[in-house]
Amino acid sequence: MTDLSRYTTLGTGGPAREFAEPETVAEVEELLRRNDPVATIGLGSNLLVADDGVDALVLKLAGELAAVEVEGNLVRAGGGAANAVCLHRARAAGLGGFEFACAIPGTIGGGIWMNGGAYGGDFSQVLVRALVATADGTGWLNRKELGLSYRHSNLRHGQVVLQAELRLSQRPPDEIKAAVRELNARRKDAQPTNRRTFGSVFKNPDHQLSAGRMLDACGLKGHRIGGAQISPKHANFIENAGGARTEDALALIAEARRRAREQYGVELLHEVQLLGHITIQ
Numbered sequence: 505m506t507d508l509s510r511y512t513t514l515g516t517g518g519p520a521r522e523f524a525e526p527e528t529v530a531e532v533e534e535l536l537r538r539n540d541p542v543a544t545i546g547l548g549s550n551l552l553v554a555d556d557g558v559d560a561l562v563l564k565l566a567g568e569l570a571a572v573e574v575e576g577n578l579v580r581a582g583g584g585a586a587n588a589v590c591l592h593r594a595r596a597a598g599l600g601g602f603e604f605a606c607a608i609p610g611t612i613g614g615g616i617w618m619n620g621g622a623y624g625g626d627f628s629q630v631l632v633r634a635l636v637a638t639a640d641g642t643g644w645l646n647r648k649e650l651g652l653s654y655r656h657s658n659l660r661h662g663q664v665v666l667q668a669e670l671r672l673s674q675r676p677p678d679e680i681k682a683a684v685r686e687l688n689a690r691r692k693d694a695q696p697t698n699r700r701t702f703g704s705v706f707k708n709p710d711h712q713l714s715a716g717r718m719l720d721a722c723g724l725k726g727h728r729i730g731g732a733q734i735s736p737k738h739a740n741f742i743e744n745a746g747g748a749r750t751e752d753a754l755a756l757i758a759e760a761r762r763r764a765r766e767q768y769g770v771e772l773l774h775e776v777q778l779l780g781h782i783t784i785q
């Protein structure tokens with residue numbers, strides 16, 4: 505059985521009942537026809553996997569489903585293509601608009617699922633449509649059908665994002681390079697970039713304080729349970745401080761939610777996605 509901790513940036517999680525790395529649309533369609541529960545992972549950069557594993561067929565897209573090509577102002581990327589590769593190809597072609605993704609260490613499929621974004625940009629601003637496979641068939645969905653909003657889409661497990669088309673606009677490569685350098689420097693100043701994390705734990709609440717500032721004010725920076733700790737640098741990040749398990753991260757999440765509720769009357773909603781039989785308290 506494949507241990508999914510190898511495939512998450514936090515480095516936690518148990519085995520998948522079955523694991524496959526399909527490389528073509530036809531291969532995914534064949535796997536879906538079995539009608540088993542299916543979940544797709546990207547680079548596991550926003551993912552908490554249950555310690556006792558996942559009772560499903562877990563897919564990780566490879567081959568042509570992770571390839572990127574550019575045609576005019578359109579970038580066609582496989583659902584398993586890394587954002588970094590897309591950005592690199594776009595820059596080489598003199599296409600801007602995807603710079604926001606420079607510090608989002610995931611794939612195109614994961615980015616659409618989350619409507620990932622940063623620094624004022626997000627997938628909904630560049631996505632034209634996505635090719636999505638289910639057990640019932642494969643078809644293109646546009647932005648509206650995907651229901652993209654703040655760190656949200658309507659996608660559910662069993663739907664596999666096979667490919668996406670992003671419409672970008674012309675921008676000189678040097679300008680793109682400079683913009684990316686600046687965004688990365690801002691990121692390095694504010695967030696733990698050299699630790700095992702899964703990005704933001706919580707969505708920002710409808711409150712004058714961001715989730716990070718609220719949890720900092722609750723005194724949670726550096727708070728540790730088992731092998732997981734709230735980042736001393738940014739309180740909306742959980743780090744694997746050594747030997748962390750998913751249950752440690754879940755206990756920290758529950759504690760953070762409790763404190764935000766008690767001190768601010770705010771119900772924090774998690775941004776991190778869950779795989780397997782786990783729930784957020």
Ligand SMILES: Cc1cc2nc3c(=O)[nH]c(=O)nc-3n(C[C@H](O)[C@H](O)[C@H](O)COP(=O)(O)OP(=O)(O)OC[C@H]3O[C@@H](n4cnc5c(N)ncnc54)[C@H](O)[C@@H]3O)c2cc1C
Nearest residue numbers: 546547548549550583610611613614615617620621665703
């Ligand atoms: C250091 C760090 C910084 C981060 N900064 C940001 C940030 O600034 N902004 C931001 O939005 N996020 C950020 N993240 C979180 C994360 O990188 C994004 O949410 C990213 O889009 C997740 O992509 P992924 O490929 O890793 O998806 P995964 O984490 O593997 O999966 C996330 C969800 O998408 C689903 N999924 C993945 N691929 C597919 C597919 N092909 N078809 C169907 N479903 C799929 C999974 O089932 C899961 O539910 C950060 C993470 C880290 C570790």
